[in-house]
Amino acid sequence: MSTHPHLEALPFAEDRFTHLHVDLNSFFASVEQQLHEEYRNKPLAVVPTLGDTTCAIAASYEAKALGIKTGTRVGEMKKLCPDIILVQGNHSEYAEFSHRISAAVELVCPVAHTPSIDEMVCQLLGREQEPPRARQIAMDIKQSIKDNVGETLRCSIGMAPNRYLAKIASDMQKPDGLIGLLPSQLPRAIAHLDLRALPGVGARTEQMLLKKNITTMQELLSLDRNGMHALWNSVWGDRLFHWLRGHNTGDDGAPIPSDLQKSLGHSHVLAPEHRSPQGAWSVAHKLIHKATMRLRMEKMAAASLSLTIRYALTREQAATLPKTKRHLSGITHTGWAMEARFPHCQDTLSILEALQALWKQSPMGPLNQKPFFVGLALGRLIPENEQQPTLFADPNNRSQLSTTMDKLNLKYGHATLHFAGMLAARDSAPTRIAFTQIPVQYGVDYM
Incomplete structure (x- = not known):
């Protein structure tokens, strides 16, 4: 101990990973080696201008092995390696390769953030967060970059339970590294x-x-x-x-005032019979029913609702778009997301109204007729006893209605008493999906 x-x-x-941080190794130099086969496996430095007074802005791993790194002056480089290859940087090429690499990563997992030209961050959902699945996603990302962009483009990937640690992990093994920092190993592992x-x-x-x-x-x-x-x-x-x-x-x-959970929600890949706007709405309705019940069980109140919908595309539809994404299931898709904010509350009807308002703003064009994924998250959480008192009475006794529903659903199952809008999806969205955490048992059910 x-x-x-x-x-x-x-x-x-x-022990789950929520983020993958993809850090391209010696990016500018690797692009040059991909573009020019004669530069491969040789010490190379990218410089802003071809002059002895300038310094390296990137170095290949062959150059790094000789002590040449970012910031090394050209005169010093030539002393360390008289045969060093100097290449004037071409940032338009690097930007193009960055876009191509991002697209290659997207074939495996959506890119949530792009902190810089040579970094991408993927956020994992549900069962993707399980360490074996996360590791396979990371390996598939490496392979996708190699297959779709070029064999000289290597990356180190960090896996961690938050974005900050994933960045740290990506720097722990280079080049071509893969490091995971599990919660049970922290903070000792760093x-x-x-x-x-x-x-x-x-x-x-x-x-x-x-x-x-x-x-x-x-x-x-x-x-x-x-x-x-x-x-x-x-x-x-x-x-x-x-x-x-x-x-x-x-x-x-x-700011992080406490260990308070910051979001709570569910996501679901729709069964084929629900892949229509009406079916997706029924599933979303059920997800909000589960999420608001969990919110009350955790004795929290929420002030935001985020809704994400992904739409499956035919091959012909995908060909008309400049950019598409590929789900782990193999479905090529486009997506839409929006957030609603409202006064802190925890009753189902109030949050359902926020969902209805968001749903009315979702796209309804020809490319949005086959939703196959719905995700939602309640955010801006506070303990229920910190809610500001309202000047107006609880409309339609909403809190009492939710409390009564919870009593019956805890005893007999969470879908025993529900609003009619989720009837078509009553038995869909089983609790194998977890949006922000593994399922927790409430009453006779896990949610």
Whole structure:
């Protein structure tokens, strides 16, 4: 057992990965080696201009092995390797390759964020988060880049329970690495790293930490949340405390006042008989029924609802679009998403009205006639006892209605008493799908 209590993994952490961070290795140099076969397996540096006073903006791994790296001046490079190949950077080519690589990644898993020209972030949903499935997705991404873009384009992929840790993991093994940081291994699994391995910790921040007697990652991780806040004198310390322990806070920038869950929801790949606007609505209706019941069981209130719909395309339809995506099931699709915000509440009718308003804004064109995936998430969660009192009476006794429904559904099953709109999908969307967490048992059902 560790002698540092703050290095112990949290007992409730689930061993799942929510994010993959794809980091292309020596990107500019690798593009040049892909474009010019004669450059392959040779030391090469990309420079802004062909002059002895400039420095490398990228180096191939053959050059790195000789001590040449980003920032090395041309004169020094030539001393280290007289035969170094110098190539003037062509950023239009690099941008084109970045788009091609992103498209190759999208063939395997949707790209949720593109932090830079040589990085992509994928967010995993449901069973994709299971470590064996996540690892297979990562391996498929590597293969897709090789097959669809070029054999010299290698990447390191980090898998983690939040985006910040996934970035750290992607830097832990290069080139062509694949590292996963499981919640049960955290934060011990990163205790050996240098402080500079943390995104956002540069030379200036490192000096600040050294002046405050934080010289190693182990010393940093030994601080509790209050200590981390005091160290940075800002909420950045709170954020870092949570991220380094594998917490998935639901965002990557908002303050983290506590361990409170940040979102709650469900998603579902529709059965063929429900792949119509009417069928998808029935499934969405059932998902909101399950999510709002869970919201009340967790004694929370929500103030936002996010809705995501993905539409299956025929080969002919896909050919008319400049960009499409491919689901893990093999379905080529396009997608739509929107968020609604409202005063904090937890009753089904109020949140159902928000869903209805979102649904009316969903696209209804010829490319949107076969929805095959529906996902929703309730966000901006707070404990139910922190809701602001309203000046108006509860319309139609909505809270009491929801409470009565919950009593019956907990006893006999969550679909025993429901609104008529979900009737067509009453038996669809079983609880094998988990949008933000594994199923939890409420009454006789798991949800």
